[in-house]
Amino acid sequence: MTKSNQKRFTQAIIRKGIYGDTMTENGCQYRERVLTMDTMNPNVKRVEYAVRGPIVQRAVQIERELKMGIKKPFTEVIKANIGDCHAMGQKPITFFRQVLALCAYPDLLEDSKFPEDAKSRAHRILQACGGGSLGAYSTSQGIEMIRQDIARYIERRDGGITCDPDNIYLFTGASDAIVTMLKLLVSGEGMSRTGVMISIPQYPLYSAALAELAAVQISYYLDEDNCWSLDISELRRALQEAKKHCSPRALCIINPGNPTGQVQSRQCIEDVIRFAAAEKLFLMADEVYQDNIYADGCKFHSFKKVLFEMGLEYSEKVELASFHSTSKCYMGECGFRGGYMEVVNLDPEVKVQLTKLVSVRLCPPVPGQALLDVVVNPPQPDEPSYDTFIKERTDTLAALGEKANMTQEILNQVPGIKCNPVQGAMYTFPRIHLPPKAILEAKEKGQTPDMFYCMKLLEETGICLVPGSGFGQRDGTYHFRMTILPPKEKLKIVLAKIKEFQQHFMEQYS
């Protein structure tokens, strides 16, 4: 009998007299649970998600301790672990929030304090909602008018290449879309089990989803010595190896990259498309950071645009799903859970299955859909909100760019830390050189060396980062992921503290 069963058994005996319990058929006074670790779906056991894992739990605990007045070498916990812009003080775009407020409470349409361009957008969105309310269900695929607007946005972005609104699916964030697509892709048993190629390092949503679906993860390494670039020969190596034990079906790319921040060159994107075409792989292009481009000479090229500029041989054959959301870029509206997927060359029968799959969850949050609509319909030069909007967007992106540069400069001055340029996205993923003594102590503690490093950093400075092991890295290398989101002055302090910690750490373990 387990300890907990024993406790219940004893309790049951004590209470029997008081409540006059009916005994169950076989006379047992305790009942073994239906849902135990043994009876639970075994796939669930493989689910891990580093970004909110043990280090974050400890950070939250420390915050509580600080609140209770427990003395620490720092006065606040700085959460540089998660890509949450507003949490770090970034302000929402005024225009977007005005439109949403008007949609939520249409009485405000009479309020003269709101600009006309916001009102006209709100009015238009509400007309597309059932009963003129954000509270009505939408169709599972997303409000048609909004999908049309998104299609037009994509056409503008991609220099006129046609986008069919019917190929746009709205979701509860891009993550929801990615997992849904993976669900469709994963099938087979044993040798024919679906393999999905994903970069190392990667955003752990992918590894978690693949584990949950019991798909085979096919890791391809990004080249740290070359700015985390993608090497086709490495793709080829990984694929060949994988073919021995699974059925590779998909290739996931994150561009701009998370956690690495690299922005793919156009040439690289073409090479990837050619590779996918030759190897019959479904391309999944995670492009949620598409406006977050900082480095000179770097430009965002959407996979769709490049695909269509490569001619019919590719644009008619290669199957592609591109993902975008309201969570990143200059909007930073993570809490809205707004996202979409555009599918290209999806088999019509598969499209039917996709439509069925999305219908099960009813519909994506309508405020997120409404926000997407305003994002793709921002103020135009001749509209009242234009100046403020442009200023806010420019300032936000410029600040991020400044912080990206500052981060890589400062970290590269620290002995034992080497940092690739932060070309885009919102993170830096520096390599840390850990002395053998530190690695040993980590092993004794049962922690990965970079987790050991990050935990110590947290305890001594209050800075919360995510160890590289959560994202994947080459054996024997260690990293951490830090966001560049804290306000500039605070970021300077954070970087200085990391520098100090690193020096101290190297001394301590040399």
Place this chain on the structure above:
Amino acid sequence: MSFMKDITPLVRNNFLSGIDVLSRRAAQITVEIQQGERTNYNKVLDLSSGDLHRGGIKPITFVRQVLAACFYPALLEDDSLPLDVKQRAEILLSECDGGSIGSYTDSSGIAKIKLCVSQYITRRDGGVPSSPDNIFIKSGSQTALMIMLKLLIRSKDSCQTGVLIPVPTYASFTLALEEQGAAIIPYHLCEEQGWTLHVEELRKALHTGRKTCNPVALYICNPGNPTGHMQSRKSIEEVIRFAAEEKLFILADEVYQSCVYGDDTEFYSYKKVLSEMGSTISSTVELASFNSVSKGFMGECGLRGGYVELVNLDPAVKEYARRLFSTRSCPPVIGQIALDLMADPPKPGDPSFPTFSEEAQSIKNMICKNTGRIQEVFSELPGISCQPLKAGFFVFPCLHFPPKAIKWAKKRQMEPDMLYCLHLLEETGLHVRPGCEYGQRKDSHHIRLFVATQQNIMEDALQRLKTFHMRFMKEFS
């Protein structure tokens, strides 16, 4: 040809009966009307889905004022919003990182809101303790339900995991079960007695189910959709005892708990009844209860706010449940805020209370009047009867088709009630759903009507239905 034709059979087998056909036709007809191609009626009357706002009911003012202030906090400087609205918005914004609803929250939901929900549950259940640790907020109760299914269903096992579900039950749940690879074990509700749940029927279904699969869970919808029935306290006790004896995990879908109408009707939550059944049962029977902001007086389906409360879960399993919930970053913040407002609405003495109370009550009154009217109209019609509506948003009347009608449907290779609905839509513009989508006893036929709509719309719908039904019955007599 794409290799993707070889997609997972679990998804491929999804059953979608005539859902597309009827909705598609309704959409087409709307276009035809807009283009002036139809003269027999000037708009499609949509009573097909449980959507309060789509049906023309206005959202609750207090709720929308708080949401607006959360979206655009500059409104807090305004004189136009009532004090309690501003206070609530301020409290909620202070719970958000960076004071913005655009930030991620804790994966299981904002702590203050989970606390608020737990307090709501305790009040509702007359003091039975509820811990925020056992509450997980998701983007709708369906999402939470799917995660519980994910925990329970072992899709790789040679012996399928089985889930008992009522007949009738709403269609998207059946889809969800099939998508997860569960075996569906149907148990019939007793229509003649007001759609009551008989344990004998559960026992029979389980016995049959055990021959072909491994039943682990029992799904209950109370109040029922589409049936509108409410379980008596005694019935709930019987079901819990059954689950205890037969080792079943109870999934209690209680999203319509605040839509209760009958004079002699009271909602008892599974948790409350469980807690009062003696410790052998109350501390061992595993239960997941679901609720959301989509129904009740809120009707905020589009905001996607729902929660599950877990009772008596193995602590190790709960830890994995927590992980499963945390891979999706967080539930939509606006949906979470709506949950807070549902769980803690304006109280007497609050500036917004009079308006709030009036708005909530008028929805209830409207539904009561509608169901009264429905019974009146049906009593005058041959071949259509309806069990009393106790709760929820729908009625599920029984159609007694003459043999000629059944033959006609057979010839057309369609379910008779589906064919009835298609023709009803075509000839009168009234869109309701056929019973075949929900499951029903062999040779019985039904339609599902949404009743939480304005009285004049209900009247219009009933007239359209009456006209069509009389003609239909006459033609096939």
